[in-house]
Amino acid sequence: MTSVPGPESIDDLLDRVHVVALPMRVKFRGITEREVALVEGPAGWGEFGAFPEYADDEAAHWLASALEMAWQGPPPALRSRVPVNATIPAVAAGEVPGILERFPGCTTVKVKVAEAGQELVDDVARVATVLQTRPGVRVRVDANGAWSVDEAAHAVRVLDQAVRAADASRAPGAGPVALDGPGLEYVEQPCATVDELVQLRERLAADGVRVDVAADESIRRADDPLRVIRAGGADRAVVKVAPLGGPRRLLAVAAELGVLVTVSSALDSAVGVSAGVAAAAALPGRGLPGHGEIFDDDDVANPTAGDAAAHSTNPAADPTVIPAAGLGTGGFFHEDVVETGALTLVDGHLPVCSVVPDPARLAGLRAAPDRRDWWLDRIRRCHAQL
Incomplete structure (x- = not known):
């Protein structure tokens, strides 16, 4: 792996580590408590939170990201705040x-859709409740690679029509669902493999289903993150800072992908989310024609320029606009490592700012000694691969 700025020695690094366990409001990825290792460096704080099942060679990218934020800090920002999406886990519709x-x-x-033990009807109910609760929102779904091509083709068609049927602009009894109305924004990682994604896109096109396919795992867990786009397996990319090795690596990959990019988080603490915000804030937009209703002028404001882009009458067509980022996961925690209000959603946006953990919270959320030892051992192994 390419060398990254960092501590003078492994002992220096380990002395800077704080391991915390964050209690969660709902089960997500099968867990109710999220452990991460936070690193205090000369340029700020970084987060190492690779999930336990990840092997050391993959987890080493997450450590590289933590070191980049702690020793280099964030890349230069192009905007002062970042629009984010709400995230609904695979819960019962009544919890939405x-x-x-x-x-x-x-x-x-x-x-979230395609949860083990659930049926498509559960996914439809969840999506319908979202639109009943917050009419007019854009909806994207994430299957985490759980569907076969046949299952995905059917599910995407059904979910897309469910979104169109919930269009608040349609009067009751107005007739068949219009095929040219707003449907799903995109389906994220509907199938597991690149070949399946290619087949699915061809199938959707043949069926006249106009829903973008976005790749997530096929990028962040791939030896070649560009392969899925080159093969024609995705219209969009969902990218996460830590799995790609840091904000600067994410920006480089996004530039090579050449498609619309959604910056997302990996169930991070406020420290990890701030790295995602930093990457999204530095991401050159590609414009979002046809989605003007979701954005406001502040989405494209450049704090260093103050030019016409900040006053666009059609911000969605402006090339500096980015898709809503999947960085609003802080709401899944009962407690986080920063003071309340330090990194808070305001009007659907997160601010671009430095995040410093509260010492009292670091102490109160400290992981058990055996778990701290587990994380320190893991950091030693991953650091040896950098």
């Missing part, structure tokens, strides 16, 4: 309104 309350002002919602 309460979860949406944790995402004030978000006009894009990502809904």
Whole structure:
């Protein structure tokens, strides 16, 4: 792996580590408590939170990201705040309104689908409740690679029509669902492999289903993150800072991908989320024609320029606009490592700012000694691969 700025020695690094366990409001990825290792460096704080099942060679990218933020700091920002989407886990439809309350002002919602033990009808109910609770939002769904091509083709068609049927502009009894109305924004990682994604895109096109396919795992867990785009397996990319090795590496990959990019988080603490915000804030936009209703002028404001882009009458067509980022996951925690209000959603946006953990919270959320030892051993192994 390419060398990255960092501590003078492994002992210096380990002396800077704080391991915390964050209690969660809802089960997500099968866990109710999220452990991460935070690193205090000369340029700020970084987060190492590779999930336990990840092997050391993959987890080493996450450590590189933590070191970049702690020793280099964030890349230069192009905007002062970042629009984010609300995220709905694979919960019962009745729980959706309460979860949406944790995402004030978000006009894009990502809904988890294809959960083991659930059926498509559960996914449809979840999506329908989102649109009943917050009419007019854009909806994207995430299957985490769980569907076969046949299952995905059917599910995407059904979910897309469910979104169109919930269009608040349609009067009751207005007739068949219009095929040219706003449907799903995109489906994220509907199938597991690149070949399946290619087949699915061809199938959707043949069926007349106009829903973008976005790749996530096929980028962040791939030896070649560009392969899925080159093969024609995705219209969009969902990218995360830590798995790609840091904000600067994410920006480089996004430039090579050449498609619309959604910056997302990996169930991070406020420290990890701030790295995602930093990357999204530095991401050159590609314009979002046809989605003007979701953005406001502040989405494209450049704090260093103050030019016409900040006053665009059609911000969605402006090339500096970015898709709503999947960085609003802080609402899944009962407690986080920063003081309340330090990194808070305002009108569906997160501010671009430095994040410094509160010492009292670091102490109160400290992981058990055996878990701290586990993380320190893991850091030693991963650091040896950098």
